[in-house]
Amino acid sequence: MNITVCIKQVPGTSEVEIDEKTGVLKREGIDSKMNPYDLYALETALRIKSDKNAGLRVISMGPPQAEAVIREAYMMGADEGYLLTDRKFAGADVLATSYALSQGIRSLGHSDLIITGKMTTDGDTAQVGPEIAEYLQIPHVANVLRILELNEKSITVEMNMAESVEIQEVLLPCLITVEKDIYQPRLPSFKLKLKTADRPVHYITFNDLEDKDESHYGLKGSPTQVLKIFPPPAKTTSERWEGKGEELGQRLAEKLHELKFI
Amino acid sequence: MSKIIVHQNAVKGKSHDALIKVCPFNAIESDGKEISINSGCRMCKICVKRYPDVFEFVEEKVAEIDKSKWRGIAVYIDHIEDSIHPVSFELIGKAREMAAKIGHPVYCLLMGSKVGSMAEELLHYGADGVYLYDKPELLHFRIEPYTAVFEDFINRIKPSIVLVGGTTVGRSLAPRVAARFRTGLTADCTMLDVQKNTDLDQIRPAYGGNIMAHIHTPNHRPQFATVRYKIFDAPERQDDASGKPEYLDIGSDKLASRIKVLEVKKKEKVKSIEDADVIVVAGRAFKKEDDLSIAYELADLLGGMVAVTRPLIEAGWADPRLQIGLSGRTVKPKLIITCGVSGAIQFVAGMNNADTVIAINKDPKAQIFSVAHYAVIGDIYEILPEMIGKLRALKTNNR
Ligand SMILES: Cc1cc2nc3c(=O)[nH]c(=O)nc-3n(C[C@H](O)[C@H](O)[C@H](O)COP(=O)(O)OP(=O)(O)OC[C@H]3O[C@@H](n4cnc5c(N)ncnc54)[C@H](O)[C@@H]3O)c2cc1C
Ligand SMILES: Nc1ncnc2c1ncn2[C@@H]1O[C@H](COP(=O)(O)O)[C@@H](O)[C@H]1O
Numbered sequence: 001m002n003i004t005v006c007i008k009q010v011p012g013t014s015e016v017e018i019d020e021k022t023g024v025l026k027r028e029g030i031d032s033k034m035n036p037y038d039l040y041a042l043e044t045a046l047r048i049k050s051d052k053n054a055g056l057r058v059i060s061m062g063p064p065q066a067e068a069v070i071r072e073a074y075m076m077g078a079d080e081g082y083l084l085t086d087r088k089f090a091g092a093d094v095l096a097t098s099y100a101l102s103q104g105i106r107s108l109g110h111s112d113l114i115i116t117g118k119m120t121t122d123g124d125t126a127q128v129g130p131e132i133a134e135y136l137q138i139p140h141v142a143n144v145l146r147i148l149e150l151n152e153k154s155i156t157v158e159m160n161m162a163e164s165v166e167i168q169e170v171l172l173p174c175l176i177t178v179e180k181d182i183y184q185p186r187l188p189s190f191k192l193k194l195k196t197a198d199r200p201v202h203y204i205t206f207n208d209l210e211d212k213d214e215s216h217y218g219l220k221g222s223p224t225q226v227l228k229i230f231p232p233p234a235k236t237t238s239e240r241w242e243g244k245g246e247e248l249g250q251r252l253a254e255k256l257h258e259l260k261f262i
Numbered sequence: 263m264s265k266i267i268v269h270q271n272a273v274k275g276k277s278h279d280a281l282i283k284v285c286p287f288n289a290i291e292s293d294g295k296e297i298s299i300n301s302g303c304r305m306c307k308i309c310v311k312r313y314p315d316v317f318e319f320v321e322e323k324v325a326e327i328d329k330s331k332w333r334g335i336a337v338y339i340d341h342i343e344d345s346i347h348p349v350s351f352e353l354i355g356k357a358r359e360m361a362a363k364i365g366h367p368v369y370c371l372l373m374g375s376k377v378g379s380m381a382e383e384l385l386h387y388g389a390d391g392v393y394l395y396d397k398p399e400l401l402h403f404r405i406e407p408y409t410a411v412f413e414d415f416i417n418r419i420k421p422s423i424v425l426v427g428g429t430t431v432g433r434s435l436a437p438r439v440a441a442r443f444r445t446g447l448t449a450d451c452t453m454l455d456v457q458k459n460t461d462l463d464q465i466r467p468a469y470g471g472n473i474m475a476h477i478h479t480p481n482h483r484p485q486f487a488t489v490r491y492k493i494f495d496a497p498e499r500q501d502d503a504s505g506k507p508e509y510l511d512i513g514s515d516k517l518a519s520r521i522k523v524l525e526v527k528k529k530e531k532v533k534s535i536e537d538a539d540v541i542v543v544a545g546r547a548f549k550k551e552d553d554l555s556i557a558y559e560l561a562d563l564l565g566g567m568v569a570v571t572r573p574l575i576e577a578g579w580a581d582p583r584l585q586i587g588l589s590g591r592t593v594k595p596k597l598i599i600t601c602g603v604s605g606a607i608q609f610v611a612g613m614n615n616a617d618t619v620i621a622i623n624k625d626p627k628a629q630i631f632s633v634a635h636y637a638v639i640g641d642i643y644e645i646l647p648e649m650i651g652k653l654r655a656l657k658t659n660n661r
Contacts, residue, residue, distance in 0.1 A: 011288075011469075032288070063288060063300040090265070090289065090303035094437070095446060122469060124588075125449035127437035130405075134441035139520045140405055142434035156524065161430050163342050165527045166402060171520040219265065219305050220324075223446030223482035226306050229468065229475045232607070240637045242626075245644025252620065252638065252645065253652035259618065261540060261564055261597055262656055 001054040001152070003045045004111040006101060006132070007038040007073060009066040010122040034069040037117030039185035040178050045115050046077045047183060048150060055079055057111075059104055059204075061089060061097060067201045074196035075188030081199075082108065086206040091219030094123070098131030100217055103209040105136065113155065114175040118143065129177040140175040141168055145182060265320060266305065268297050272315040281316065284309045286469065324481060329422070329460050332483040335361045336421035338412070338436075339372040339384065340429050346380055349427035351496035353489060354387045357425055358497065360456040369393060369421060372507075373411045375401035381507035386499045392507045393419065399517040402526065403431050405438060407517040412439040414512050421484050422460045428490040440486040446479035447486035452493055462487060467588070472607055492536055492594040493615065533567065535584055539596045540566025543586060543613075544574060547602020547623075547642050551579045556646045557601060563653045569593070571603055587612035601642045605630025622646075 012031035042058065049056045058073040060066050061084040070081035084104040092100060105111060114136075116129035126142070133140035143160040148167065150156070156169045160179055206217065215221060241248055256262050273281065278292040289302035290309065297316070309317040335357040340347040350370075357368045367390035372381055375398050384392045395411045412435065416424070426436040428450055440447035452474075453465035461478050462485040468475040479485040535541060542561040544554055554568070561568045570580045572587060586593055588608040598616040603609060605621070605628055613619070614633045621634035624641050631637040638645065 061301070063291070063302040065288070085301050087299070087301060089301040090299060091305035092301075093304075093446065094449075095441060095444065098441060124468075125437075126433050127440075127447060127449055130434055130437040131441040133405075134409075134438045140434070140438070141521070143430055161403070162347075163529055163531070165529060166523055167525040167527070168404070169522045169524055174520070218301075223444070223479050224448060224464075224477050225480060226304065227476045227478055229306060229308075229473050232467070232472075232474050238631065238634050238637050240631070240639065242639045245640050246648045248638055248640045249645040249648025250652050252636075252649045253656060255620075255636065256564070256597075256653065257656050259597070262653055
């Protein structure tokens with residue numbers, strides 16, 4: 001059995017601000033890390049790997065420095081890592097990202113199960129998983145809470161719905177996106193770090209993909225475009241109240257009375 | 263292909279570091295000699311704006327599609343068993359507002375098994391057409407049959423815009439359908455508008471809510487957007503129904519699935535903070551778990567609910583479903599009282615649509631005050647007990 005996990009490198013902090021005058025981002029360092037939700041996907045795959053003796057590949061699309069998250073996956077126990085990187089992928093939106101990833105996954109040979117995180121902390125769309133599944137023409141289940149059974153033919157999972165949990169049995173191959181808390185992710189191991197220090201990270205470039213129509217990738221393959229980015233609108237005029245705690249408490253109660261909340 | 267090119271001669275004399283830092287996506291790199299753009303680029307063009315001499319955007323013209331072939335704004339009607347998810351009504355309201363600007367009709371798409379009565383209900387919200395697919399295969403949400411029905415609907419009706427609620431079903435279904443049509447989808451939009459040429463203006467928070475991005479889909483149809491619950495207002499229900507539901511059929515062969523639903527387990531029903539009119543938010547100012555009783559007391563008096571910030575969830579003091587914010591719930595109550603909450607952007611993203619915001623914080627510079635209608639500077643441990651006492655007195659007098 002072969003499992004493929006999609007992981008992404010994201011900025012290490014979300015504390016970015018935008019300069020209103022220049023429209024430029026103010027950033028403290030440019031540190032980055034593995035998308036936290038992908039740790040759960042990876043952990044899920046690692047458990048299956050040890051239970052079923054499955055092969056575990058990770059794949060990421062990003063700039064060359066994203067190699068770091070593949071190294072991290074090695075330190076957690078992944079067997080092989082692939083980095084999909086090419087200038088031709090630049091400017092990709094969700095559709096073009098999913099397409100490139102689906103092409104990358106195809107180029108690896110057969111995957112029985114593909115696991116993605118629930119969402120990324122920078123893109124934050126939760127769309128890439130379902131779109132990859134569509135391109136691979138396999139079923140998907142999003143928001144998986146638990147895996148109840150897995151055999152050569154099918155996987156049975158609990159899908160988290162608003163007011164219920166649906167238990168679905170899905171024929172393989174399929175793609176699942178996992179909820180955080182499915183399992184507690186392990187920490188990277190120092191032993192594995194030493195052991196995998198020379199393990200190569202395989203690069204997949206445009207030329208390695210089956211579909212060589214450039215218009216399907218990057219900006220050209222992206223139906224959506226960012227027109228502009230701007231700081232969130234500053235809010236409302238407000239009243240400022242200062243004074244002794246007791247007075248403020250009294251005043252608040254009276255205000256709520258006046259506003260008919262009591 | 264459109265791209266950003268780098269004029270290396272203009273790079274000379276500039277710090278590579280400074281150039282690299284311009285990019286929010288780490289897509290500018292230097293090999294010591296030359297500056298180049300890598301695959302991280304999202305074409306946001308910030309670099310072009312900042313260093314127009316170094317970075318240039320070159321655009322290639324592509325053949326334009328005929329937008330007039332796509333008409334109408336369609337709303338996917340999400341439902342939990344036989345009740346319509348309220349986000350669907352909110353989307354109908356938004357769709358009507360936009361449709362009026364471009365003179366397009368509003369359609370509802372409803373799929374499921376035995377959903378006829380829901381269709382009747384939808385007629386009271388001013389849609390121009392309610393299309394429904396009623397098949398036993400659609401009893402439970404399974405991705406392939408639902409996608410097949412959606413595809414069939416789009417092929418027949420050809421809507422220009424499709425709106426889907428950001429529910430668990432919507433977030434799984436919308437991307438699948440959008441990918442099938444090789445078209446764009448913008449998730450979790452917080453503002454929507456439409457241009458005369460039917461292009462949808464999609465505005466959403468990006469980068470953990472620190473930035474708003476204005477996105478459009480200039481040359482693809484339909485245009486897909488998802489919107490979370492409680493972002494827009496639902497229209498009033500009209501007593502008179504307009505129109506009648508139209509049943510569409512789809513061959514059972516198209517509804518084949520590799521998924522079998524074995525069981526549906528009900529979750530215990532908890533009242534969700536999204537439905538509360540009044541919310542009292544406890545932040546990290548609460549020193550210990552026991553102290554939360556003050557917040558609960560205040561919420562009880564006001565007939566509201568308690569919600570919390572993320573650190574309190576991390577501490578295990580409250581059920582994760584009570585978290586407000588980017589990684590929690592979005593709320594839009596009539597009144598929200600934040601108690602000892604700093605107002606981090608990720609928190610504010612989940613509550614800044616509330617009608618009235620009262621913020622209590624002892625730090626006069628707290629960020630939360632920038633979204634508050636009443637900025638109350640003081641200590642919660644002094645203010646809240648006093649407030650509760652007075653409210654109780656007022657309540658007794660009222661009777
Ligand atoms: C990707 C990402 C997603 C996130 N998502 C969320 C989210 O969904 N929801 C969320 O809440 N957070 C989220 N966060 C965390 C967020 O950045 C903040 O850390 C968090 O909201 C802070 O919570 P707080 O205001 O309760 O605590 P603090 O920031 O510690 O603020 C406590 C405030 O209480 C005041 N105070 C202290 N004592 C008193 C007193 N006695 N009386 C009055 N005031 C007092 C202080 O002045 C301070 O302003 C997210 C972070 C990231 C990186
Ligand atoms: N560039 C990428 N490389 C690899 N996996 C990705 C990438 N972008 C998204 N994913 C996967 O898709 C999931 C959802 O991402 P998103 O749609 O961006 O919220 C993530 O948790 C990852 O597993």
